[in-house]
Every structure is written in structure tokens, then in C-alpha cells.
Amino acid sequence: MPKLVANDIATMLKKRISSGEWLEDGRMPPERDLAVEFGVARNTVRRAVGFLENDGTVVRHVGRGTFLTATNPTSITSMVTRMEGTSPADMMEIRQLLEPAAAAFAATNASATELNAVREAHQTACDAKDMPDFEHWDAEFHHRVFACCRNDFLKEIHNLMRAIRNQSPWFEMKKRSFSEERRQAYCDEHQAILDCLFHRDPEGAKNAMLAHLRTVERNLLGR
């Protein structure tokens, strides 16, 4: 049997909390009960709950019990966990909002070095032989466009989106929607974007990026 039971229990607990369990009085069951329920030693439950406590997800009081702090939606960790559940449709909507603007920024602001980095990612993606390799360099292409914007916050937002898209359900989706033909289409569209960037054409870059993302959306969501 795998180790790190406490980790698994912690994530299970988080799921159950964010799904609204124990919300009436905000009180979790006693550790001893949870231990029985999960079929593990109380020490293990304690460790798991300890993780939640470090998160700030939960507070413990001797003699009283363990209580959710989750009624506080302003905590950053709760935002992140909510973001992790983002649907592909929502994600594509935001990508179509942010990335064309980022491309336009990039066309205006990017240094030659940065543009070359984008081109390099593009070419590596075109040369990629298998799907995971392509996937990686495709993501890198988009990320390097964001890097050109010189706006660290925007770059981190893109990092966040990429992290979410790297989680397993997403990956299955991308794998299903992948084909050599589509890969070729993506490469052409990336090329078009790249051309606009090198020609310092913000409007063109914006439109090319939008067109590309519409293609991606069609392929991913089957619309």
C-alpha cells in the first residue's frame, strides 16, 4: 500500500469541506471518529488535520473540537482551490480575453531577445515528434508571449492557468483532442502570430491570437 496516507486524507477532507460538508455549524467530527471512518490511526488523522490547520482551512481548540474557517471566502488558499475546479469552457473564455491582449502588448513592448525566445519555442513545437513534447512547447510558446508583456502579475496569472491546465482531467482532454492534422494547424497559426509580433503589428497579433484560441476551443470542446 502507498504511503502518505495523511496527505490523501487531507485532500479528501479539503474536498468534503469545499463541497459544503459540516457547514451548518462549521464543526468537524472529532479526530477519533474520523480515524474510525477512514480506517487509520488517530495520529494519521491528526497529521492530516494539521495540514488543514497550516492552510488556515481549519482551527482547533482543545476540549471543543475542530472548526472550519471556510466561511471566509477571502482566504487566498480557498481562492486557489476554487480556481482548480475551473471548467474548460470558462478557461477558454478567459484565455480569449487575456491572450489576444497579451499578444498585442508583446507586439509593442517585446525586446528582440524575447521575440527570439518565442520563435524558438514555436520552432521546437513544430519539430516535436510526439504529443507530450508538442504540448509542452506549445504551452511554452504561449507563456513566452506573456513574458514579453513585462507585467509580472499577468505572467503569474498565466502561470496559474497553465498549472490548472496541467492537471490530470485536462490532460486527458487534450490527449483526446490531439491529432497530427490539428498540430499542423496550430503550428501555422503560431507562425501567423509570430509574424505579427516581428512586424510589430499589435492589432494583427491580437486577431491572430484570437483566431488561434477559437480553433483550440473548437477542438477542445468539440464545438
Next chain:
Amino acid sequence: MPKLVANDIATMLKKRISSGEWLEDGRMPPERDLAVEFGVARNTVRRAVGFLENDGTVVRHVGRGTFLTATNPTSITSMVTRMEGTSPADMMEIRQLLEPAAAAFAATNASATELNAVREAHQTACDAKDMPDFEHWDAEFHHRVFACCRNDFLKEIHNLMRAIRNQSPWFEMKKRSFSEERRQAYCDEHQAILDCLFHRDPEGAKNAMLAHLRTVERNLLGR
């Protein structure tokens, strides 16, 4: 030179990692298991994993296991901490990117209930007597516009931005730039946005929001 089996195994492992394997918990199988799976001695696997470790692809902990760094959940928290250092200028740039679009979305998609909630926040802000109170309802106004978009990810991004702007250095800044006159101007601009929302005028809402954010930027950054 003998052939480098370890090298081959390393590239196979990398492929499997980038193809999304072991992504759920970011944990690789024990070296002993991998050795069996590849039909190779554990020492060889160790060498292969050692390459990945040098790459930074992977981190190893005695007694715990080997973990991917790419999907390390701590990387998300590190993104958030980096975001916390966002400069006001960067923040305003992104607000001017996101919020007009959100306003346009809202004009198209919002339900009557949601629009009333926006109006309520606006009116409470107008009636606010002191700066922190106004500040809170001002933020709430913007947040409710985002809530109209029906895009949870976008809403959470705005939550993040709000959390960052609520930190102390920001607060000082806002306090310095606050004046009764400016508050009045903000209220007028909010009213203009609100009118566009109720008239279901996406283009108008977008422009009104952009104009408002330009005012805020001028006041905040002294430009």
C-alpha cells in the same frame, strides 16, 4: 563505451512525466518498483532518476519518495506569493484589461437580480461616510460586476486582485489618494457604468469602465 541504459530510462521517465503520468499527486513510484518495471537494477534507476534530479525535474526525499517539481502544489502557492508583490502600475494595467471586458460581459449576461446587487453596492458606496467604508463598497461594486460574468475563474482572479489590494502598502496608498471630491467623481463614474449595464449596452459599459479605471490610475499613481 558501454551503452547508457540509465540515459534511456531517464528520457523514458521524462516522456512519461510530461505526458501527464503521476500528475495527480506529483509522486513517482519508488525506485525499487521502477527497477522491476523497467527490468533493470535499482542502481540504474537511481542513476536515471539522478539525471532528472539534476534537471530539476524531480526532487527526492529519503523516507518519503520522489516528487515532480512541475506540478508541485507549492508552486501554485509560490505563484501567489509572487503575485503579492505586484506593483500598483502592473495591477492597474491588468485591471484596465480585465474589468472593461467584464463590464461588457455583464451588460450582456447579467440577470436582473445580479444587476440590482451591483446597484445596491453602488448606492451603499455613495452613502458611505468614511474612507474605509467607501473603499469596501467600492471594491464590492467592482466584484459584483465580475460576478455577473458567470465565469468563476474570472471571479476568482478578481478576488485575488482584491486580496492583494487589501494589503497594507496598498491601503496606505489609497488613503493618501482619497478625497471627498474624488469619491464623488468615482460615484458618478460608477453610475455611468451602472446605466450602461441596465441599458444592456456592452460597448458603453466597457468604455465607461475603462474611463473609470483611468481616473483611478491617475489618482493612485499621480499621473
Next chain:
DNA sequence: TAATATTGGTTCAACATTGGATCAGATAAA
């Protein structure tokens, strides 16, 4: 108020799992 029960906090010893390190011998390429 006083006694009892409940609940989180702490510690401990035993065992299992896992990466870290080393070594002698076999294998394959230069």
C-alpha cells in the same frame, strides 16, 4: 458546585517504506 465525559495535544516504541551509499562481480564497448 462537583463529577464525568468529550476532545484536542503530546509522547513513545515498534514496524514498514523509501531514498542514500557502497561493494564485488559481470558485461559490453573502445
Next chain:
DNA sequence: TTTATCTGATCCAATGTTGAACCAATATTA
């Protein structure tokens, strides 16, 4: 042959889980 690599094995060190006992704070009940 020489050299780097792989094999198979053994032991070590760090970590996690278990099961248990006891403590301290709080709540409930007599």
C-alpha cells in the same frame, strides 16, 4: 586489455503509520 556501465546485494538514515497511553482544556450532567 582497459574502462565505463550494469547487476545484485547489503546496510544505513530519514520518514510515515500504527497503537497506545496520558495530559489539558472544555462541555455536560448530577
